[in-house]
Amino acid sequence: DNIESVxxxxxxxxxxxxxxxxxxxxxxxxxxxxxxxxxxxxxxKKYGKIKIKTNPEGAKVYLGAKYVGKTPxxxxxxxxxEHEVTVTSPGYVTEAIKxxxxxxxxxxxxxxxxxxxxxxxxxxxxxxxxxxxxxGKRKGSTKKGGMVVPSLTVGLHKVRIEKDKY
Numbered sequence: 001d002n003i004e005s006v007x008x009x010x011x012x013x014x015x016x017x018x019x020x021x022x023x024x025x026x027x028x029x030x031x032x033x034x035x036x037x038x039x040x041x042x043x044x045k046k047y048g049k050i051k052i053k054t055n056p057e058g059a060k061v062y063l064g065a066k067y068v069g070k071t072p073x074x075x076x077x078x079x080x081x082e083h084e085v086t087v088t089s090p091g092y093v094t095e096a097i098k099x100x101x102x103x104x105x106x107x108x109x110x111x112x113x114x115x116x117x118x119x120x121x122x123x124x125x126x127x128x129x130x131x132x133x134x135x136g137k138r139k140g141s142t143k144k145g146g147m148v149v150p151s152l153t154v155g156l157h158k159v160r161i162e163k164d165k166y
Contacts, residue, residue, distance in 0.1 A: 047077040048101040052085060053111045059089040074106075091154050093117055117154040122146045123161065130163035 052061055054071040061073045064084055068075065071087065080103040086096040092114040099108045123132050124146035132139045132147060134157050139149050142161070 046080055046103060048080050048103055048105050048107050049077060050075045050083070050085070050099055050101060050107050051109045052087065054087055054089070055111055055113050056089065056092075059087040059092070059112075059114060062086040062088075071112075087112055087114070089114055091117055118151045119154055120148050120150045121152060121157075121159075122148050123159065125161050125163065127163065127166075130161045130166070133160040133162070134158070136160075 050073075052071055052073045057071050059071045061068050061071060062085070063075070063078070078101050080101050083099050083101055084096060085099055085108075086094060088094045093116070095112050095114060097112070101107045123142055125142040128142045128144050130142045132142060132149065134149060134152065136158070140147050
């Protein structure tokens, strides 16, 4: 069946909800029909939304410098154009990306893979030439001045130092 027009009478404040319900009853792509439409069709042409997921979930999301929520995150209506999105999570590298918000669409329906922060530790022993184990894996031996163990994930680790006769 073809629908030529839909006539609806209601109070202005209920129009966005009613419009959404009518549109959802038609066969459409979900990314084309979004909730909380701007008040006028003219404004709708200038706005879009973004959807952001992270692995792991629960990262804080910032649009520009403003905190807007945690992942998974779907924005409110944003002006079409470039927006800077930053995601942060403790123990992970902060990721900042620029997203080009498209008019009348859900833009960037993607997953941002957060990378663990990494750091180095210096292990020293007296006497030197002791074996170093981190999380049960041998990493080397201490020398005069110690040994740097590179690229460990930020967080707690079990460090064991062994030397014969000690």
